[in-house]
Amino acid sequence: MPTSLNQKPTAEESGFRLTGRHVLFILLGVFAFVSAVNGVMIWKAIGSFPGVVTESSYRDSQRFNRNIVAAHEQAARGWQVDAHAERSPDGRGVIRLQAKDAAGRPLSGISFHATLQHPANRTLDHVVALAPLPGSDGVYEGVATGVGEGKWGLEVEGSDDKGRVFLSQNSLYLR
Numbered sequence: 001m002p003t004s005l006n007q008k009p010t011a012e013e014s015g016f017r018l019t020g021r022h023v024l025f026i027l028l029g030v031f032a033f034v035s036a037v038n039g040v041m042i043w044k045a046i047g048s049f050p051g052v053v054t055e056s057s058y059r060d061s062q063r064f065n066r067n068i069v070a071a072h073e074q075a076a077r078g079w080q081v082d083a084h085a086e087r088s089p090d091g092r093g094v095i096r097l098q099a100k101d102a103a104g105r106p107l108s109g110i111s112f113h114a115t116l117q118h119p120a121n122r123t124l125d126h127v128v129a130l131a132p133l134p135g136s137d138g139v140y141e142g143v144a145t146g147v148g149e150g151k152w153g154l155e156v157e158g159s160d161d162k163g164r165v166f167l168s169q170n171s172l173y174l175r
Helices: 020-048 057-062 064-077
Strands: 080-087 093-100 111-117 126-132 139-144 150-160 163-174
Touching: 057 064, 064 163, 080 111, 080 150, 080 163, 093 111, 093 126, 093 150, 111 139
Parallel strands: none
Antiparallel strands: 080 093, 093 139, 111 126, 111 150, 126 139, 150 163
16 A cells, blocks of 8 residues: 555556566567558558559660650641540540641641540550541540549540651649
């Protein structure tokens, strides 16, 4: 029993004694908790990112100089291409593109398609063919279904009978 009112009881008086067995169980419990949290984090990380950004980095590096030449050729054309994407509440992503040449005339003979790229999981990407709107001058539109809210990449490609003649890559936020 304590001798004064301000004095706390000692371990022998309270009946609790910290033993080696208690310390062992505390240590095992802490390590089990940390291991469980690490396991959940690893499982989430592996499940959300497949790890493949490109199929062959060597092949991509070999195309690098050609991509630079293509970008210079695209800039020299002076095309005015404006792409816009919106998300409707039902999850449809509407992509609208207006394309004009350097003189302001609508582009013809070019087929456009767009890709809405998910930032973390390429299996959620949406490739959208853009069709010219009837009666409009150089306006193309396409719709993707099942587009979630958030940050997306928008890649627009234009091709003619010789191959790709236009490429634009942007990021956007769909509400």
